[in-house]
Amino acid sequence: MTRLNVELPLPAGFRTVDVLAFHRRDPQQIAERILDEGPETGLDKAFVWAGRPACMAFRFDGDVAEGGALQNGHVRVECVIDTVSGTERGAIGEGLGQGDFGQEAFERLVRHMLGLAQPIEAFEHAHTTHPELGPLIRRNAGLRIPQVATPFEAISWAILGQQISLVAAVALRRRLIQAADRRHSSGLICYPDAASLLQVDAAALRAAGCSQTKAAALLGLARAVAEEGLPLDDWLRTLPVEDIRSGLLAIRGIGPWTINYALLRGFGWLDASLHGDVAVRRGLRLLLGRAEPVGEAETRQWLEAFAPWRALVAAHLWTVKAEG
Structure with missing residues (x-):
């Protein structure tokens, strides 16, 4: 120990x-x-x-x-x-x-x-007077984006969360952790790494609730990491965003939303554009006082003005709640 x-x-x-x-x-x-x-x-x-x-x-x-x-x-x-x-x-x-x-x-x-x-101080200084976002920034002063422990956890969690609700994704994550069953002396069960996940075959992942597409993507990710095709720890230190994108896009079942969310939660990259995120679009609709939904194209265009902090803006939009 x-x-x-x-x-x-x-x-x-x-x-x-x-x-x-x-x-x-x-x-x-x-x-x-x-x-x-x-x-x-x-x-x-x-x-x-x-x-x-x-x-x-x-x-x-x-x-x-x-x-x-x-x-x-x-x-x-x-x-x-x-x-x-x-x-x-x-x-x-x-x-x-x-x-x-x-x-x-x-x-x-x-x-x-x-x-x-x-660098949240620089972000807040740059945009705290913005007519729409500024009041939200002042209300959330000091907001940072907590990170998961490893890039592998971020990417695999993003795969689990594809096109399902947060509640369903959390339950699926729990069953994945239980299937890998790496126990710690504290009594907690560890979130698995790539080698641990490779001990869980596709049938076991399906039994845990993963779709065939998600099971294949998880195992493809784990194999790529184990075979050193995805040097996640090196990428975490150097943050070559385009290399990360191209490496992950080569895995079937991983698309732009998964990559942008993983870049945010696993690598701490604050400029991922989460315009495809339903909760981000809902938060923007409420912030703008709209009755009708805000589409992906408009959300992407609105977020462009806040580069290189678009993901940090998304985190603020996640906090917007409907009034009444």
Whole structure:
């Protein structure tokens, strides 16, 4: 077992509420555990990190302001990485557990998951006076986009979410995690990596609720990663957006929406245009005070004015609710 620890200061107004809400999607909390009742506020997140079951425990401290934002805040994070059994090593492969578990990689992962490197101050300064978006930005001051633990999780989650409701996608995600069944000593079940997913065949994915198209796309993604055709960890550090697009488009069942959402949640790229997202179009309709739906073409054109922060604008539009 390996343990890593870090404590980091948080920017003024850091919105822990967004981080907790994003990881609270599954009410059964089999891979994530939310703590927001009692003396501690935090999150436990289990995932397979370079072949080994890992669990990151985030604990937030600070003065809570209106809306759940922190002032004078900091975060303490401990990551427990389990030792892999011989049975697991034989099943998953000889390369298991050879990843980078150093302190630098761990701190980079913490900053990534919390969105601490996202230039939201520049975005807010540029657009806070916009006649339509400005009031929303001021209301959501400090909004960042929480990230999943790995690019593989982001892409596979985007595949699961294609053309179904969020509730259905969350249930499908849960069954996928249970099918892969990589357990952590904390009691949580890890979100699988590519090697773990390849231990689940197409029939098992279909039994878990995946359509034939989604099962094929998930396994195609996992094979491409395992065969080193998709160097996701390298891409995360260098962010070659067009290489990511072309590499993912080569996998049948992955299209522009899936790629743009994965770029947002897995790579922290804030300029993905989510004009095809139903919730984004609904938020824009409400923001503009329209009775009729706003189409993809108009949404895309409207978002163009906010490059290079179109995905961040989409995140703000997700927060728009119907009044009354």
